[in-house]
Amino acid sequence: MIWLTWRQHRAVLAVSAAVVVAFVVWMMIVEHDYSTAVRAIARSCNASRAYSPNTPCSALYSSEALAWGQGDIIRWILLVLPLMFGVLLGAPLFAGEFERQTVILAFTQNISRTRWMVIRWLVIGLSVFVLSVALAGVSNWWFLHVPTNGSSFGYRIQPGQFDVTGIAPAAYSLFAFALGAALGMALRRTARAIFGTVVLFVAVRILFEHYFRRQLAAPTFSPATVFASGYSFDVSASSWNVGRGYRVRPGSAYPTSQTYINHIVNLCSKPFGVQSTGCLSKHGVQLGVLFQPSSHFWTLQWGETGSYIAAVAALFGLTLWSVRRWRA
Amino acid sequence: MEDQPIIQFRLDRHSGLPVYRQVVDQVRQALRLGVLRPGDQLPTVRDVVEQIAINPNTVHRAYLELEQQGLIEGQPGRGTFVRRSLPGFTSQTAALQRRLEAWFRAARAAGLDDEAIDALIASTKRSSDTEEAK
Amino acid sequence: MTAALETLGLGRRYHTTWGLRDCTLLVPEGTVTGLVGPNGAGKSTLLRMAAGLSRPTAGTVSVFGSPVHPNGTDHLGRVGYLDQFHPLYRYFSVAEMLAVGRKLNSRWDDASARKWLEDLAIPLDKRVGRLSGGQQAQVALTLCMAKRPDLLLLDEPVASLDPLARKRLLQALMGTVADRGTTVFLSSHIISELEPLCNYLIVLSASRVQTAGSIDDLLANHRLLVGPRRDQPPDGVEVIDVTQTSRQTTYLVRGVAPTLGSDWQSLQPDLEEIVIAYLTKGETDGAPPIPVDADSDPKGGAA
Numbered sequence: 001m002i003w004l005t006w007r008q009h010r011a012v013l014a015v016s017a018a019v020v021v022a023f024v025v026w027m028m029i030v031e032h033d034y035s036t037a038v039r040a041i042a043r044s045c046n047a048s049r050a051y052s053p054n055t056p057c058s059a060l061y062s063s064e065a066l067a068w069g070q071g072d073i074i075r076w077i078l079l080v081l082p083l084m085f086g087v088l089l090g091a092p093l094f095a096g097e098f099e100r101q102t103v104i105l106a107f108t109q110n111i112s113r114t115r116w117m118v119i120r121w122l123v124i125g126l127s128v129f130v131l132s133v134a135l136a137g138v139s140n141w142w143f144l145h146v147p148t149n150g151s152s153f154g155y156r157i158q159p160g161q162f163d164v165t166g167i168a169p170a171a172y173s174l175f176a177f178a179l180g181a182a183l184g185m186a187l188r189r190t191a192r193a194i195f196g197t198v199v200l201f202v203a204v205r206i207l208f209e210h211y212f213r214r215q216l217a218a219p220t221f222s223p224a225t226v227f228a229s230g231y232s233f234d235v236s237a238s239s240w241n242v243g244r245g246y247r248v249r250p251g252s253a254y255p256t257s258q259t260y261i262n263h264i265v266n267l268c269s270k271p272f273g274v275q276s277t278g279c280l281s282k283h284g285v286q287l288g289v290l291f292q293p294s295s296h297f298w299t300l301q302w303g304e305t306g307s308y309i310a311a312v313a314a315l316f317g318l319t320l321w322s323v324r325r326w327r328a
Numbered sequence: 329m330e331d332q333p334i335i336q337f338r339l340d341r342h343s344g345l346p347v348y349r350q351v352v353d354q355v356r357q358a359l360r361l362g363v364l365r366p367g368d369q370l371p372t373v374r375d376v377v378e379q380i381a382i383n384p385n386t387v388h389r390a391y392l393e394l395e396q397q398g399l400i401e402g403q404p405g406r407g408t409f410v411r412r413s414l415p416g417f418t419s420q421t422a423a424l425q426r427r428l429e430a431w432f433r434a435a436r437a438a439g440l441d442d443e444a445i446d447a448l449i450a451s452t453k454r455s456s457d458t459e460e461a462k
Numbered sequence: 463m464t465a466a467l468e469t470l471g472l473g474r475r476y477h478t479t480w481g482l483r484d485c486t487l488l489v490p491e492g493t494v495t496g497l498v499g500p501n502g503a504g505k506s507t508l509l510r511m512a513a514g515l516s517r518p519t520a521g522t523v524s525v526f527g528s529p530v531h532p533n534g535t536d537h538l539g540r541v542g543y544l545d546q547f548h549p550l551y552r553y554f555s556v557a558e559m560l561a562v563g564r565k566l567n568s569r570w571d572d573a574s575a576r577k578w579l580e581d582l583a584i585p586l587d588k589r590v591g592r593l594s595g596g597q598q599a600q601v602a603l604t605l606c607m608a609k610r611p612d613l614l615l616l617d618e619p620v621a622s623l624d625p626l627a628r629k630r631l632l633q634a635l636m637g638t639v640a641d642r643g644t645t646v647f648l649s650s651h652i653i654s655e656l657e658p659l660c661n662y663l664i665v666l667s668a669s670r671v672q673t674a675g676s677i678d679d680l681l682a683n684h685r686l687l688v689g690p691r692r693d694q695p696p697d698g699v700e701v702i703d704v705t706q707t708s709r710q711t712t713y714l715v716r717g718v719a720p721t722l723g724s725d726w727q728s729l730q731p732d733l734e735e736i737v738i739a740y741l742t743k744g745e746t747d748g749a750p751p752i753p754v755d756a757d758s759d760p761k762g763g764a765a
Contacts, residue, residue, distance in 0.1 A: 004562055008551065101549040108513055108543040109566035110609065112535045324533050328515035339658060344732070347658050374640040381632030382658040383494050384640040458730065 001111060005123040012088050013127055019084065020131050027074055027142045034067035034146050071148040078139055078164040082172035083201055085128045090180020091193035093124055094319070098188035104328065117185075117323040121316060125177060132173035139164055157240045157297045159209055166301040171308035176201050178315035185322045208307070214242045216303030219290040221247055226277050226287075233289040245290040246280075254284035261285055333371035335363055339380040344454060347382055349461055351390035359399065359414040370400060370408040464526055466491045466613045466645035467512055471521035474507050481507035483669045485521065489647060489662065491612075494639060496656035497649035498737055499666035503744075505649040506546065508666070509615045512647070513543035525613055539568060542611035546618045548602035552591035556601055559590060560608070567609040575608035578634055596627025603631055607638050614638075616648035620655065632659065653734045665737055667744025677733060684736050685719035688712045689726035696720050703739035714739040 006013070037060050045057035052058065094117070097103045106116055143156070143165055156165045163169065179201055184193040219242055224231040235241050246265055248256045268279035280287055292300065335358050337351060345353075358364040371379070373387045391408060394400045402408045435445055465488050472485040482504035489495050497505050510516045511523050514530045514537050523530050525537045550559060556579065564570045579586065584597050593601065599619065606614060619635070620628040636659065638644055650656050656663065657677065664674040673680070684702070692711045695701045698720050705712040714735065719728050731739075 001566065003565060007554070007558065100552075101545070101547060102551060104515060104543075104545050105549050105551075105605075106566075107515060108538070108541070109563070110535070110539045110568055111566045112538070113533060327517055327532065328510045341654055341658070374637055377636040377640045378633045380658075381629065381636045383661055384636065385661055386658070387640075 001116065001119045002123055005120045009089070009093075009124060012092070013124075016084065016088055016127075016131060019081075020135050023074075023077070023081070024135070024138050026070075027138060027146075030067050030070045030074065031142055031145050033063060034071070037061075037064040037067060067146065068148070071146045074142075075148045075161075075164055078135075078169065079160075081135070082132065082169060082176045083198060084176075085132065085173045086176030086180035086197040086201055087194050089124050089128060090177040091184045091197050092190045093120060093181045093184055094323070095184030095188055095190040095193045099190060103326075113323050113326075114320065117320055121181060121319065124181075125174065128173055128177045129170065132170040133167075136167060136169045139169065140166065155238050155294075157238070157292055157294050157300065159213075159240070162213075162240075162297075162300070163205075163209070166297065167305050168301055168308075171305040171312075172205065174312050175204075175308045175315075178312040178319075179204075182315040182319045182322070185319045204311075208304070212307065213300060213304055214240075214292065216307075217292060217296045217299040219245070220293055221245055221288050221290055223286045223288040224277075226281075231277055231287065235289055235291050236293070238294040240292040242290045242292060245288055246285050247288065249281075249284050249286050252284040333375045333379070334368055335371065337371075337376055337380050339382060345457060346461060348386045348390040348393070349457075351376070351387060352393050355390070355394055355399070356414060359410065360416055362413070362416070364410050364413070366410050366412055368410045370410065372407060464491050465489060465524070466493070467523070467525055467647060468527075469508075469512075469521060469523045472508070472511065472518050472523050473520035474511060474516060475519040480519075480669050482511075482666075483520075485671050487664060487671065487674055489645065491526075491645050492643045493661045494636075494646040494648070494659055495662040495664060496660035497647065497664045497666060498651060498653055498656060499649075500651060500741065503666040504669040505666055506617050507669075509543070509617045509647070509649060513541060513615050514538070515543070539609075540612045542606035542609055542614045544602055544606050544614070544616045544619055546621065548599050550590045550598060550602055550605075552589070554590055555587050556584060556590060556593075557586040559601060559605060560586075563605045563608055569610040571608050571610055575604050578604050578607070582630060582634075594627075596623045596631075599623055599627065600631055600634070603634065607634070607644075610642070612645060614644055614646045614648075616646065618649055618651070620650070635659075653737050657733050663733070663737070665740045665744075667741045670744060672740040672744040680736055681730070681733060684714060684716050684731055684739075686712060686714055686729040686731040686735065687719060687722060687726055688729060689722060692722075696722055702736075703742050 041057070041060050041064065045051070045060060051061070097106065107113060143161075148161075155161055163172070176197065180193060180197040183196040183200075184190065187193050187196065220239075222234060224233050233241075233244075246261050248254045248261065254260065264280065264283045264285045265275060267283070268275045268285075270276055275287060277287055335354070337354055339347060340350060343350065355364065355370070364370070370391070373384050373391075376382070376387045377384050391400065391402070395402065399411060399414070400408055401411045432445075435448075440448070467487065467489040469485050469487045472487075473483045474481045485504075485508060497508065499505055507516070511518050512525065512530065514532050514534065517532050525541055528536045530537045551562070554562070560572060560575055563575070564572055576586070579601070582597070582600055584593065584600060590598060590601065599622070603616075603619065606616075614635075616635075620631055623631065635646065639646055648656075648659075660677060662674070662676050663680060665672040675683075687696070689711060691706065691709055695704065695713065696715070699718065700716045701713050702716055703714045714731060
């Protein structure tokens with residue numbers, strides 16, 4: 001059965017591996033170009049970047065900018081690459097068998113449906129795991145050397161960078177695969193499964209990032225600095241700002257319950273969702289900003305990975321239930 | 329390369345005769361014509377079934393009847409062999425032919441044309457064959 | 463004598479229509495049974511339930527005494543199933559298809575499989591998708607036979623084949639039956655094709671079993687009565703079908719034929735006439751099915 005799975009999928013496995021390898025090669029080239037340019041600039045060009053065109057230093061600055069630009073593209077592609085595993089390896093895994101009616105051949109050999117499904121899933125799933133972990137490893141190394149526009153490695157907790165660093169990309173890849181496989185088994189049509197995988201993968205990723213990631217670790221509160229004319233929030237660039245928040249001033253005698261805080265916020269509200277800071281502080285409530293500091297990176301990574309892996313397990317179970325239920 | 333069986337069976341789907349009967353008749357015909365001689369090995373059930381795709385039981389039944397007629401015998405582990413032959417046509421056919429010629433003269437005298445004679449021969453043969461099979 | 467296949471009140475419903483209904487059958491071991499009926503009569507439905515690919519909506523199906531469950535594994539080693547469309551992995555070579563069979567089946571006869579294919583001049587290194595339809599059917603049948611099943615279920619195995627491919631496939635099939643005593647259950651809508659192959663026949667029409675029994679018994683128990691036009695059916699005997707012209711009436715009856723008069727002929731119907739009578743009957747009325755002749759001699763052989 002292991003042989004059969006490999007033999008049936010050797011082409012798509014080769015393509016997926018080739019894509020990953022080609023991508024890694026590209027990343028290496030960009031890293032090389034970038035670090036060469038940066039070293040040369042450091043040696044012989046000044047930081048003002050004011051050079052007339054066609055001089056060696058302007059060429060170096062162009063080279064650096066080009067690498068940076070490619071780096072940005074690479075980052076975007078890395079965001080989308082997990083979906084490839086779902087589309088190429090997940091969706092056709094079972095849907096293809098139903099479309100070509102070869103399930104009938106498979107289910108009339110001396111192997112149970114359960115075993116057939118589980119081994120197929122595990123063989124391809126393991127391949128997805130290996131490829132995505134390798135890619136994640138290379139990505140982590142790469143981001144240390146090539147900054148990308150807006151969020152370099154120092155800002156890795158920010159959305160957009162968080163998704164392509166650490167171990168989360170491998171979890172997304174497995175999720176895309178499991179999603180594709182489950183949809184393929186349920187819908188029994190490859191094209192529909194691919195469509196469903198893309199739509200659901202994007203939806204889940206966006207929703208999870210927006211609503212659930214911030215809850216994976218308790219955010220830190222930083223009180224606003226209040227001026228006569230207003231207030232300002234002070235959040236470090238390497239932290240992830242998750243929105244404004246309120247708390248009772250520590251050490252005060254006011255109740256710390258959320259009901260009390262909500263009551264005071266309502267009490268002190270002015271038009272357009274603004275509160276009067278004077279009114280708030282009279283009742284012992286502080287306005288501030290909630291953020292996830294960069295030290296929370298790995299907590300969030302493990303939390304997110306764990307959630308996606310739980311989803312993978314649920315999708316596996318769903319796929320298994322579906323195959324046992326199928327009738328010719 | 330294994331030995332080819334000596335005789336080739338034929339299945340006539342439209343003769344109205346049961347298949348096992350056709351097998352019996354074809355063996356008897358082969359014996360009369362001298363194609364099969366005493367001591368020759370008959371095709372195995374497997375061989376027959378691979379020549380003409382028929383049920384193996386049909387072959388068993390035919391060989392059983394031939395064995396009951398004393399024409400063949402099965403030797404365990406070795407195969408089925410011809411035991412004795414059937415007399416050829418020569419001694420009996422001359423007398424039969426004279427009787428047939430007389431019958432033809434009578435039929436034409438009674439006014440039967442070729443078509444009527446053929447129809448009469450065919451239907452008589454068919455009913456006598458099914459009678460014989462019972 | 464065990465039943466190779468036994469069904470009791472077997473039925474399958476798709477939404478609101480019944481694909482098969484009230485099917486009670488007993489197929490003895492070591493026989494070749496033909497399943498005949500028009501398209502949509504329920505032949506494929508019955509075969510798929512016996513193979514464990516569908517679950518019955520009503521009744522039970524057992525193979526060699528054990529009930530068949532789609533998620534069970536008992537029957538998988540003993541039953542071979544050949545689908546009408548004989549699916550294969552089109553990008554595999556013939557040799558790789560044999561490897562699939564070898565790896566997925568415990569009782570696999572690789573030597574016989576290779577010999578069958580060699581006798582048919584099907585090259586082992588050719589891609590399955592490049593073979594002709596007849597050759598693909600042969601490869602699919604070879605896969606079924608090489609796993610040494612005790613029961614072979616074949617759904618219209620020769621329907622789409624040219625005469626030469628048909629002959630070769632049936633020769634290989636009967637050869638296996640002769641060698642191993644495999645029980646075969648095959649469906650077709652061509653009666654003349656089934657007659658030399660089968661000991662038993664089951665007639666399916668309008669999702670019901672119209673009649674079932676050994677071919678010898680079917681031939682022995684039915685008569686054709688031909689005579690002058692008559693509107694009153696004879697009593698004391700079951701009339702399966704009646705054909706009327708302005709001057710003549712033909713009855714196909716089951717049981718001991720009554721004497722109706724000197725201007726009536728009593729003829730032996732051939733198998734095709736008997737089957738067609740039951741198919742016509744099945745079409746026109748929803749009468750309850752006729753029980754199987756379970757006590758007839760299973761080794762009766764094809765007539």
